[in-house]
Amino acid sequence: MALPDVFTRYRPAIDAGLRQALDGGASDLYAMLRYHMGWLDEEGRPTEGASGKAVRPALCLFACEAAGGVAEQALPAAVAIELVHNFSLIHDDIQDGDTERHHHPTVWYRWGHSHGVNAGDAMFVLGHQALIASDGLAPRTALAVSRILTRACAEMIEGQVLDLTFEQRASVGVEEYLRMIGKKTGALLEGSLHMGAVIGCEDPATIEAMRCFGNALGLLFQVRDDMLGVWGVAERTGKPVGSDIHRRKKSLPIVHALETAEGAGRERLVEIYRKDAPLDEADIESVLGVLADLGTQQVCEAIADKQADRSVAELDTVELSPKARRECEELTQFLLKRDY
Amino acid sequence: MALPDVFTRYRPAIDAGLRQALDGGASDLYAMLRYHMGWLDEEGRPTEGASGKAVRPALCLFACEAAGGVAEQALPAAVAIELVHNFSLIHDDIQDGDTERHHHPTVWYRWGHSHGVNAGDAMFVLGHQALIASDGLAPRTALAVSRILTRACAEMIEGQVLDLTFEQRASVGVEEYLRMIGKKTGALLEGSLHMGAVIGCEDPATIEAMRCFGNALGLLFQVRDDMLGVWGVAERTGKPVGSDIHRRKKSLPIVHALETAEGAGRERLVEIYRKDAPLDEADIESVLGVLADLGTQQVCEAIADKQADRSVAELDTVELSPKARRECEELTQFLLKRDY
Numbered sequence: 001m002a003l004p005d006v007f008t009r010y011r012p013a014i015d016a017g018l019r020q021a022l023d024g025g026a027s028d029l030y031a032m033l034r035y036h037m038g039w040l041d042e043e044g045r046p047t048e049g050a051s052g053k054a055v056r057p058a059l060c061l062f063a064c065e066a067a068g069g070v071a072e073q074a075l076p077a078a079v080a081i082e083l084v085h086n087f088s089l090i091h092d093d094i095q096d097g098d099t100e101r102h103h104h105p106t107v108w109y110r111w112g113h114s115h116g117v118n119a120g121d122a123m124f125v126l127g128h129q130a131l132i133a134s135d136g137l138a139p140r141t142a143l144a145v146s147r148i149l150t151r152a153c154a155e156m157i158e159g160q161v162l163d164l165t166f167e168q169r170a171s172v173g174v175e176e177y178l179r180m181i182g183k184k185t186g187a188l189l190e191g192s193l194h195m196g197a198v199i200g201c202e203d204p205a206t207i208e209a210m211r212c213f214g215n216a217l218g219l220l221f222q223v224r225d226d227m228l229g230v231w232g233v234a235e236r237t238g239k240p241v242g243s244d245i246h247r248r249k250k251s252l253p254i255v256h257a258l259e260t261a262e263g264a265g266r267e268r269l270v271e272i273y274r275k276d277a278p279l280d281e282a283d284i285e286s287v288l289g290v291l292a293d294l295g296t297q298q299v300c301e302a303i304a305d306k307q308a309d310r311s312v313a314e315l316d317t318v319e320l321s322p323k324a325r326r327e328c329e330e331l332t333q334f335l336l337k338r339d340y
Numbered sequence: 341m342a343l344p345d346v347f348t349r350y351r352p353a354i355d356a357g358l359r360q361a362l363d364g365g366a367s368d369l370y371a372m373l374r375y376h377m378g379w380l381d382e383e384g385r386p387t388e389g390a391s392g393k394a395v396r397p398a399l400c401l402f403a404c405e406a407a408g409g410v411a412e413q414a415l416p417a418a419v420a421i422e423l424v425h426n427f428s429l430i431h432d433d434i435q436d437g438d439t440e441r442h443h444h445p446t447v448w449y450r451w452g453h454s455h456g457v458n459a460g461d462a463m464f465v466l467g468h469q470a471l472i473a474s475d476g477l478a479p480r481t482a483l484a485v486s487r488i489l490t491r492a493c494a495e496m497i498e499g500q501v502l503d504l505t506f507e508q509r510a511s512v513g514v515e516e517y518l519r520m521i522g523k524k525t526g527a528l529l530e531g532s533l534h535m536g537a538v539i540g541c542e543d544p545a546t547i548e549a550m551r552c553f554g555n556a557l558g559l560l561f562q563v564r565d566d567m568l569g570v571w572g573v574a575e576r577t578g579k580p581v582g583s584d585i586h587r588r589k590k591s592l593p594i595v596h597a598l599e600t601a602e603g604a605g606r607e608r609l610v611e612i613y614r615k616d617a618p619l620d621e622a623d624i625e626s627v628l629g630v631l632a633d634l635g636t637q638q639v640c641e642a643i644a645d646k647q648a649d650r651s652v653a654e655l656d657t658v659e660l661s662p663k664a665r666r667e668c669e670e671l672t673q674f675l676l677k678r679d680y
C-alpha cells in the first residue's frame with residue numbers, strides 16, 4: 001500500500017522545522033536530543049539514516065490545508081507536536097525498560113536514567129517553545145493552539161498512567177483499553193488535526209469536524225499498531241513476529257483474549273504471561289493459537305473498521321474541497337491497511 | 341529574621357490557585373500530584389501539614405505589584421511557576437535517588453520510578469496549562485509570559501544536565517558552578533519576577549530592571565541554600581548539620597574547597613568524597629575542618645554579598661514606589677541572611 005502524498009509532500013518543511021527547533025547549541029543536552037531524533041550517531045557524528053513516518057506533523061499540516069489554510073502556517077504547531085511525541089517516546093523507553101529504538105540504543109540506555117529523564121523534559125519544553133516562540137501566528141491563535149497542545153499532553157500522560165496501571169492488573173476490559181489508548185495515543189493525533197484546523201480556518205464546524213476525524217484516526221492508528229505488534233510481518237514492520245507477545249505487552253489482542261478466553265486456552269495464556277523466563281517460539285505459537293481460536297484478529301479488524309467508518313463520517317457535516325475529502329479518505333484507508 | 345510580608349500576604353491566593361490547578365479529577369495521577377504538594381497523606385487522606393515557602397509565586401505576584409500592576413493579575417503565572425518548580429523537584433528526586441522530602445517518602449519512592457516520571461511530566465503540563473488556560477490576561481501578554489516560562493524551563497533543564505555532569509567530574513571551578521546554578525535555580529527565580537513585571541506594566545526599562553533583580557536574587561538564593569546545606573542549624577533548616585556533605589553533594593563550599601585546597605587538606609577531602617561507605621560524624625568534622633582552614637564560609641558570604649549588592653543596584657535605573665523599593669531591599673536582605 002503506497003504512502004499517501006500527505007506523508008511525503010510536507011516532509012522537507014517538517015524536517016527543516018524540527019532541525020531548527022533543536023538547533024539550540026553544542027551542549028550535551030542538545031546532542032542527546034539530536035541523537036534521539038536519529039540525526040547523530042552514538043559518537044555524535046551526523047547520520048544519513050531515515051527517520052520515522054512523522055505522522056503527527058503531517059496530519060497537522062494537512063488539516064490546516066484541508067480546512068482552507070496555507071499548510072506552512074501550521075509548521076510551528078506541527079514541529080511542536082512531533083517534539084512532544086518524541087518527549088513521550090524518550091520517557092516511555094525509560095518506563096518500559098526498552099534498550100533499543102529503530103535499532104539504536106535508547107537515550108536512557110546510552111546515557112543513563114537521569115539524563116534520559118532530562119532529555120525527555122527538554123524535548124517537551126522545546127516542543128512548546130517551537131509553537132509559542134514563532135511569530136507566524138496571531139497571538140490569539142497561538143494561544144488557542146497552545147491550549148489544545150497542553151490539553152492533549154495532559155490526556156496523553158493520563159493515558160500513560162492508565163497503561164502502567166493496566167500492566168499490573170490481572171484483567172482489563174476491551175472498552176477500558178480503548179479509552180486508555182484514546183488518551184495515550186489518540187489525544188496527540190486528535191490534537192494534531194485540531195491544531196491544524198484552528199490555524200487553517202475560523203469556522204467552528206470545520207474545526208470540530210477535523211477534531212472528531214482526528215479522534216477516530218487516533219484510535220484507528222493504535223488499534224492497527226497493536227495488530228501489527230502481534231500479526232505484523234517482520235520484513236515490513238522491522239520487528240520480529242509477535243514482538244508485543246515477546247514483550248508481554250497487554251495490547252488489544254491480549255486484552256481481548258484475556259477477556260473472552262475460557263478453560264484451557266485461558267490457562268495457557270495466563271501461565272505464559274506470568275512466566276519469569278523470556279518466552280520462546282513455542283510460547284508465541286501457543287498464544288497465537290489461543291488468539292486464532294477466539295477469532296481475536298477478526299474482532300480487532302472490526303474495531304478498526306468501525307473507527308475508519310466513523311472517521312470519514314465525522315466529515316459529512318462540513319464542506320471540504322473534493323481534493324481534501326479524497327485525501328481524508330486515503331488517510332483513513334492507509335491507517336486501516338498499513339502493514340508497517 | 342522575620343519572613344517579609346511579601347511571603348505571607350499573597351499566600352491564601354497562591355494556595356487557592358494551586359489547588360484549583362490540580363483539581364483535575366479523582367484519577368491516580370492527580371492523587372500523586374496532590375500528595376507531592378503535601379495536601380494528601382500516603383493513604384490519600386487530606387492533611388493539615390504546612391507547605392514550603394512558595395518563594396517563586398510570591399516573587400511573581402510581588403513583581404507585578406512593584407511594577408505598578410494588580411498582584412492578582414499575575415496569579416496564573418505564579419501558579420504556573422510553582423507547578424513547574426514542583427515538576428523539577430519530582431524529577432530531581434528520581435535523579436538524586438532521594439527517598440524523602442519534607443519528612444515524607446518522595447513520589448518515586450512511594451509509587452516507583454515510572455509513575456514518578458509521569459507525575460513530574462503531568463505537573464509540568466499543568467503548570468503551562470495554568471498559565472495559558474486563564475482568561476485573565478490579554479492574548480499578547482499571555483503569550484509573552486508563556487515564552488518567558490518556557491525559556492526559563494529550558495535553561496533550568498540545561499542547568500540540571502550540567503549539575504549531573506559536574507557530579508561525575510573530578511574538578512569543577514567556582515565560576516562554572518555559579519553559571520550552572522544560575523541556570524538550574526536562577527532561571528526560574530528570574531522568570532518569576534520577569535513574568536510578574538511583564539503582567540504588571542508595559543515599561544521595558546522596569547521589566548528589564550525586575551528581570552535583572554531576579555537574576556541576582558536567583559543566584560543569591562542558591563548560594564545561601566548551599567551554605568545552609570553545610571553550616572545550617574538543624575533546628576532551623578530541618579536537616580542535619582552538614583546534610584549536603586552527608587549526601588556528598590558538590591555544592592558551592594565543596595567546589596570552592598576542591599578548587600583551592602592543597603596538600604593534606606585536599607587529600608582528606610578527595611578521600612572522603614570517594615568513600616564507598618556512608619560518611620560518619622568524624623568525616624563531617626574533617627570536611628568542616630578543611631573548609632574552616634580555607635576560609636570557605638567567608639568566600640561564600642562574599643559571593644552572596646556581591647549578588648545582594650547587585651540585586652538592588654539593578655533597580656537604580658528605574659523609579660519604583662518607595663514601598664516597592666523598600667520591599668525589594670527587604671527581600672534581598674532576607675534571602676541573604678535567612679537561616680532556613
